[in-house]
Every structure is written in structure tokens, then in C-alpha cells.
Amino acid sequence: MTGSLVIAGLGPGAEGMVTPEVSEALDGATDVIGYIPYVSRIPPRHGLRLHPSDNRVELDRARHALELAAKGNRAVVVSSGDPGVFAMASAVFEAVESGPAPWRDLDIRVLPGITAxxxxxxxxxxxxxxxxxxxxxxxxxxxxxxxxxxxxxxxxxxxxxxxxxxxxxxxxxxxxxxxxxxxxxxxxxxxxxxxxxxxxxxxxxxxxxxxxxxxxxxxxxxxxxxxxxxxxxxxxxxxxxxxx
Amino acid sequence: MTGSLVIAGLGPGAEGMVTPEVSEALDGATDVIGYIPYVSRIPPRHGLRLHPSDNRVELDRARHALELAAKGNRAVVVSSGDPGVFAMASAVFEAVESGPAPWRDLDIRVLPGITAxxxxxxxxxxxxxxxxxxxxxxxxxxxxxxxxxxxxxxxxxxxxxxxxxxxxxxxxxxxxxxxxxxxxxxxxxxxxxxxxxxxxxxxxxxxxxxxxxxxxxxxxxxxxxxxxxxxxxxxxxxxxxxxx
Incomplete structure (x- = not known):
């Protein structure tokens, strides 16, 4: 199985502001990684592992997600709002830059969201x-x-x-x-x-x-x-x- | 019937980036107003009137939408991206400000979108x-x-x-x-x-x-x-x- 990492924006809170492409990525995920209150927005289901983590550990969280993708998992890092605006996307690319070379070739995609x-x-x-x-x-x-x-x-x-x-x-x-x-x-x-x-x-x-x-x-x-x-x-x- | 005006962001183009709340507003609309290429993204259906207009007539378009809402219609003004970012929301509020006093009390809502x-x-x-x-x-x-x-x-x-x-x-x-x-x-x-x-x-x-x-x-x-x-x-x- 080829792994992938999606960095997805959940929007500011309302379910009506979660884009269909983000919902689809979550439906296909094997692992969801993120700050506790954002991961708690994802309904549990069979075959999905939730990995909530505390605030201020963004780089550790990013590395964990990259390791899961490198193992072949379909990992989704969730951010509130847009992941590219003061959120997890930059942390993931920082982790890629300082991580093992093969991480640069992973299937990584950023899915925008409604920022606050x-x-x-x-x-x-x-x-x-x-x-x-x-x-x-x-x-x-x-x-x-x-x-x-x-x-x-x-x-x-x-x-x-x-x-x-x-x-x-x-x-x-x-x-x-x-x-x-x-x-x-x-x-x-x-x-x-x-x-x-x-x-x-x-x-x-x-x-x-x-x-x-x-x-x-x-x-x-x-x-x-x-x-x-x-x-x-x-x-x-x-x-x-x-x-x- | 009480009219309403929704100013909705369609996102940059992909259907997977249209938020569910925008899709819902479009499903309930009697009238969709906007620049030709954006209105052309809305599938025709019974009971829905499409009002495409040319570029650079934003204030006229805004007034038209406000008139429809004041008549009791459920009007949706569509913008690409986010309606609040260099798009139709400001034009609608300019039209409200220069228009008849009752327009200020209309049911007007802005629904954000993924901006370009x-x-x-x-x-x-x-x-x-x-x-x-x-x-x-x-x-x-x-x-x-x-x-x-x-x-x-x-x-x-x-x-x-x-x-x-x-x-x-x-x-x-x-x-x-x-x-x-x-x-x-x-x-x-x-x-x-x-x-x-x-x-x-x-x-x-x-x-x-x-x-x-x-x-x-x-x-x-x-x-x-x-x-x-x-x-x-x-x-x-x-x-x-x-x-x-």
C-alpha cells in the first residue's frame, strides 16, 4: 500500500463549513492526527485510529504523521480553519525539511479550509x-x-x-x-x-x-x-x- | 414569504471546495445572481431563476439582488472564492448603504468560501x-x-x-x-x-x-x-x- 499524508482544514467549527474534499479525505483515512479539540471533531469508526495530542507539540505531531505515511498509512493531520494559516501545514514542511530524505517524496497534499x-x-x-x-x-x-x-x-x-x-x-x-x-x-x-x-x-x-x-x-x-x-x-x- | 439575501462563496473552482452550507443555500434559492462564469456553475432546476450579468456592474447586480430579496424572494449572490475578499459582499453593503432604508433590515447573510x-x-x-x-x-x-x-x-x-x-x-x-x-x-x-x-x-x-x-x-x-x-x-x- 502506498502511504499518503493529507493536511486538512476543518474550518472554524461548523460542520457546514467543512469542504467535501476534506470530508472525503477523512472518510478514507487510516489515521487522524491533531490537537485534542480538533481530533475530537472526528467521529470514531472501525479501521480509523485517532491520535490526539496536546498543544505546542506541532513538530512532534508532524513527524509522527510523516512516519505513519512512510509506513504506508493514509494519515490526515487536522487543523482548525485553514491548515496553511498559522496552523499545521508549515510545521509539517519544517519536519519534512529536517527529516529523512525519503519524506520529500511522500504523497503530501494540503486541503484548504475556511480560516477564522x-x-x-x-x-x-x-x-x-x-x-x-x-x-x-x-x-x-x-x-x-x-x-x-x-x-x-x-x-x-x-x-x-x-x-x-x-x-x-x-x-x-x-x-x-x-x-x-x-x-x-x-x-x-x-x-x-x-x-x-x-x-x-x-x-x-x-x-x-x-x-x-x-x-x-x-x-x-x-x-x-x-x-x-x-x-x-x-x-x-x-x-x-x-x-x- | 419573507425574502432573504445570501452572498455565497463558491470557492476557486473545484466542486469539492464548495462548502455544504453554500450548497444548501443554493438548493433553497429562488434566484441566483452573479457574474456570468460563476452563475454558469449553478445547475438549472425548476423554480430557480438564474441572473447572469457582465463584469464591472457589481453595484447594479447588488441592487437587483436586494430588490429580489425585498420582494420576498430567496436570492443568492454568487462570488468565486470568498465573497468577502475582493468580491461581491462589499458591493452589496455599498448598495444597502445608498439604497432605501428598509434594505438595512433585510435578512442578509454572508457565507464564506475558499478564497483563491x-x-x-x-x-x-x-x-x-x-x-x-x-x-x-x-x-x-x-x-x-x-x-x-x-x-x-x-x-x-x-x-x-x-x-x-x-x-x-x-x-x-x-x-x-x-x-x-x-x-x-x-x-x-x-x-x-x-x-x-x-x-x-x-x-x-x-x-x-x-x-x-x-x-x-x-x-x-x-x-x-x-x-x-x-x-x-x-x-x-x-x-x-x-x-x-
């Missing part, structure tokens, strides 16, 4: 309707100065911005620093969206002007969107016009 | 695996100087970049200007991906170092991704490490 910022944007209207950027606020893997530098330049460029991993128990202060920077440099009425548990029954969408934004409004399950200078509200919707 | 850059990134590996931005290179609705300014600042921030609408018959020169800027400011070996007709049978993915990129490599159906300074190749894959 796009589901959050859709729930709010169309705040990413013109030029925008996506920034991971976690400094687990990069200096926080680089985060602040990117936010500063993104303001100069007048991008709308999506912030992933804004805040966690182990990193309570960074998002507050980002908010300080934004408040010092952007108009106080700039629209900000806090989108929590997007597309799940626990979804909460809060829209506030920048001056009212507080760090405590974000947690691990929140994606934060900051509008550009042109982003506006019409009725209950937030959108960025196409001329921005 | 994420499908292109998945096909190539994970080039958007760390902080990135998305820039629409068309100057139909904004001054081209603003495009160049954003590209310049995005280089300063060392974002990976996705360029939408890089080049069309009516705008042959802008992408060449962007390439000139990139070649003057970024390393000549920076990786660039030209992804055409992503996820369709005509898909072509070309990876070249920046010094070999030429404007003619892009057309209307191409999304272009420029790596950050950290983006690299392993085997046939291009990816950006998580530490970038």
Missing part, C-alpha cells in the same frame, strides 16, 4: 473587503518587537487587519501592547471586531470603536479584526468599501 | 504559513500609487503577499510596475508563485525566483504569491516557517 478571519468577517459583514493583512500575535516563535513593527507598518499601509492568537493565559500582556499602539496611531472611532468561537453555537461577535476596545475582550478562541480607515457600519453590518 | 490565495497556497505547500497580506492590484477603484505604497510597506514589514487581479487586458502595465518595485527592493531569489485556474482541471502552479518573474506570467485567472524573506523550498513544496 474569513468566517468572522462573513459573520460581521465584509470588513476584509479590501486590502488586508493577517498577523499572528503570539510571540512563542518570534520576537514581540516584530509583531509591533508589523502592526505599525500595516497601519501606515491602511490595511484592515486580522489578529490571530491575540491572547492566552500564558501571554496576557501582548494584546494590551498592540491595543496601546493602535490607540496611539489610529482614529479613536476605528471599528474593531471581536469574534469568538466563530460559526459554533457559542459564537459571539462584538463591534466596538477602537477607544472602547479592552484586552480582556479577547481570549484564545477570539480572532480580532481591525478595520481600515475606510471601514464603516451600515445597519448591523461592518464593511470595507471597494475603493479603500 | 488559500487554495493556491495549499497547492504550492504553505507559503502563507506566517504573517501575510492580500492586495488587489486593480486600479479600477483606487489610485495605483496606493497599490505601490502598500506593496512597499508590506516589503518593509516582511509579509508574504498575495496579489489578486494582477493583470488584465485593460490593465497590462500595473503588474509590471509592481514587479519593478519588488525587484528593486527584495532579494533576487525571493520565491514567487504564479497560480492559474487553481483547483480546476486547467490549474498551473509555477514557482520562480523573483529575478525570473515576468509580467506575462500572470493573467486575469492568476493569483500571485510572493514569499517573505523566510519562505523556502523543500522538495516540490514552498513554505514559510512559523518563526518568520
Amino acid at each position: 478571519m474569513l468566517a468572522a468577517a462573513a459573520a460581521a459583514g465584509a470588513p476584509l473587503g479590501h486590502d488586508f493583512c493577517a498577523i499572528n500575535l503570539s510571540d512563542n516563535l518570534k520576537p514581540f518587537d516584530l509583531v509591533l513593527r508589523r502592526v505599525h507598518l500595516a497601519l501606515e499601509a491602511d490595511f484592515a487587519m486580522a489578529f490571530y492568537n491575540p491572547r492566552s493565559a500564558s501571554r496576557p500582556h501582548q494584546f494590551a501592547s498592540v491595543l496601546d499602539l493602535l490607540k496611539a496611531r489610529a482614529e479613536s472611532g476605528r471599528l474593531m471586531i471581536f469574534a469568538r468561537a466563530v460559526s459554533t453555537p457559542l459564537q459571539e461577535i462584538h463591534v466596538v470603536p477602537l477607544r472602547e476596545a479592552r484586552a480582556e475582550m479577547a481570549d484564545m478562541r477570539t480572532v480580532v479584526i481591525l478595520g481600515s480607515s475606510a471601514t464603516r457600519q451600515v445597519g448591523r453590518f461592518v464593511y470595507t468599501p471597494r475603493r479603500a | 490565495m488559500l487554495a493556491a497556497a495549499a497547492a504550492a505547500g504553505a507559503p502563507l504559513g506566517h504573517d501575510f497580506c492580500a492586495i488587489n492590484l486593480s486600479d479600477n477603484l483606487k489610485p495605483f500609487d496606493l497599490v505601490l505604497r502598500r506593496v512597499h510597506l508590506a516589503l518593509e514589514a516582511d509579509f508574504a503577499m498575495a496579489f489578486y487581479n494582477p493583470r488584465s487586458a485593460s490593465r497590462p502595465h500595473q503588474f509590471a510596475s509592481v514587479l519593478d518595485l519588488l525587484k528593486a527592493r527584495a532579494e533576487s531569489g525571493r520565491l514567487m508563485i504564479f497560480a492559474r485556474a487553481v483547483s480546476t482541471p486547467l490549474q498551473e502552479i509555477h514557482v520562480v525566483p523573483l529575478r525570473e518573474a515576468r509580467a506575462e506570467m500572470a493573467d486575469m485567472r492568476t493569483v500571485v504569491i510572493l514569499g517573505s524573506s523566510a519562505t523556502r523550498q523543500v522538495g516540490r513544496f514552498v513554505y514559510t516557517p512559523r518563526r518568520a
Whole structure:
């Protein structure tokens, strides 16, 4: 049997946002590997081994999946959202690069998914309707100065911005620093969206002007969107016009 | 009957990338409105009226869809990719803002889709695996100087970049200007991906170092991704490490 490795995006939570090609890959898998809450979304069945693992062991998880594929298994690594956006795809390619040479010839495919910022944007209207950027606020893997530098330049460029991993128990202060920077440099009425548990029954969408934004409004399950200078509200919707 | 308006993303082309919630909305629609090639993806059926329209009439199309919803129809506006990324969602909210007051109370929902850059990134590996931005290179609705300014600042921030609408018959020169800027400011070996007709049978993915990129490599159906300074190749894959 020829093994394969699929890195699949489960979307932000709703089953209605899981693409058919991802469902098909899961139906054909012998092994599903991933962070515990994502693997728990996969229904058990005969012939399928589930391999849930803890957070922050992305490289170990990637190597395990590559070993299974090299043995001839049909392994699927699951990510929430899109696996190519602050998720498992880069970790798998890092593991390929540092691993045995034959791993480079494995049948590896990435299946995209609905990433959190796009589901959050859709729930709010169309705040990413013109030029925008996506920034991971976690400094687990990069200096926080680089985060602040990117936010500063993104303001100069007048991008709308999506912030992933804004805040966690182990990193309570960074998002507050980002908010300080934004408040010092952007108009106080700039629209900000806090989108929590997007597309799940626990979804909460809060829209506030920048001056009212507080760090405590974000947690691990929140994606934060900051509008550009042109982003506006019409009725209950937030959108960025196409001329921005 | 209460009308509704859904703005739905069909993804980049493959039926396997159309989300179940979008398929469900289409199954329940009385009217499907959109640009000709996107409406042509919807199979005709009894009770469904198809309203294909030409390019560059986005506001007229949005108003038409809102009128149908206001009359009590179940209208679905289709976009390729994600409707919130350089597509129809912003046009609909612009039409709501300039339209009759009751339009603000209509049942309007945006359903996200797999946008071209994420499908292109998945096909190539994970080039958007760390902080990135998305820039629409068309100057139909904004001054081209603003495009160049954003590209310049995005280089300063060392974002990976996705360029939408890089080049069309009516705008042959802008992408060449962007390439000139990139070649003057970024390393000549920076990786660039030209992804055409992503996820369709005509898909072509070309990876070249920046010094070999030429404007003619892009057309209307191409999304272009420029790596950050950290983006690299392993085997046939291009990816950006998580530490970038």
C-alpha cells in the first residue's frame, strides 16, 4: 500500500463549513492526527485510529504523521480553519525539511479550509473587503518587537487587519501592547471586531470603536479584526468599501 | 414569504471546495445572481431563476439582488472564492448603504468560501504559513500609487503577499510596475508563485525566483504569491516557517 499524508482544514467549527474534499479525505483515512479539540471533531469508526495530542507539540505531531505515511498509512493531520494559516501545514514542511530524505517524496497534499478571519468577517459583514493583512500575535516563535513593527507598518499601509492568537493565559500582556499602539496611531472611532468561537453555537461577535476596545475582550478562541480607515457600519453590518 | 439575501462563496473552482452550507443555500434559492462564469456553475432546476450579468456592474447586480430579496424572494449572490475578499459582499453593503432604508433590515447573510490565495497556497505547500497580506492590484477603484505604497510597506514589514487581479487586458502595465518595485527592493531569489485556474482541471502552479518573474506570467485567472524573506523550498513544496 502506498502511504499518503493529507493536511486538512476543518474550518472554524461548523460542520457546514467543512469542504467535501476534506470530508472525503477523512472518510478514507487510516489515521487522524491533531490537537485534542480538533481530533475530537472526528467521529470514531472501525479501521480509523485517532491520535490526539496536546498543544505546542506541532513538530512532534508532524513527524509522527510523516512516519505513519512512510509506513504506508493514509494519515490526515487536522487543523482548525485553514491548515496553511498559522496552523499545521508549515510545521509539517519544517519536519519534512529536517527529516529523512525519503519524506520529500511522500504523497503530501494540503486541503484548504475556511480560516477564522474569513468566517468572522462573513459573520460581521465584509470588513476584509479590501486590502488586508493577517498577523499572528503570539510571540512563542518570534520576537514581540516584530509583531509591533508589523502592526505599525500595516497601519501606515491602511490595511484592515486580522489578529490571530491575540491572547492566552500564558501571554496576557501582548494584546494590551498592540491595543496601546493602535490607540496611539489610529482614529479613536476605528471599528474593531471581536469574534469568538466563530460559526459554533457559542459564537459571539462584538463591534466596538477602537477607544472602547479592552484586552480582556479577547481570549484564545477570539480572532480580532481591525478595520481600515475606510471601514464603516451600515445597519448591523461592518464593511470595507471597494475603493479603500 | 419573507425574502432573504445570501452572498455565497463558491470557492476557486473545484466542486469539492464548495462548502455544504453554500450548497444548501443554493438548493433553497429562488434566484441566483452573479457574474456570468460563476452563475454558469449553478445547475438549472425548476423554480430557480438564474441572473447572469457582465463584469464591472457589481453595484447594479447588488441592487437587483436586494430588490429580489425585498420582494420576498430567496436570492443568492454568487462570488468565486470568498465573497468577502475582493468580491461581491462589499458591493452589496455599498448598495444597502445608498439604497432605501428598509434594505438595512433585510435578512442578509454572508457565507464564506475558499478564497483563491488559500487554495493556491495549499497547492504550492504553505507559503502563507506566517504573517501575510492580500492586495488587489486593480486600479479600477483606487489610485495605483496606493497599490505601490502598500506593496512597499508590506516589503518593509516582511509579509508574504498575495496579489489578486494582477493583470488584465485593460490593465497590462500595473503588474509590471509592481514587479519593478519588488525587484528593486527584495532579494533576487525571493520565491514567487504564479497560480492559474487553481483547483480546476486547467490549474498551473509555477514557482520562480523573483529575478525570473515576468509580467506575462500572470493573467486575469492568476493569483500571485510572493514569499517573505523566510519562505523556502523543500522538495516540490514552498513554505514559510512559523518563526518568520
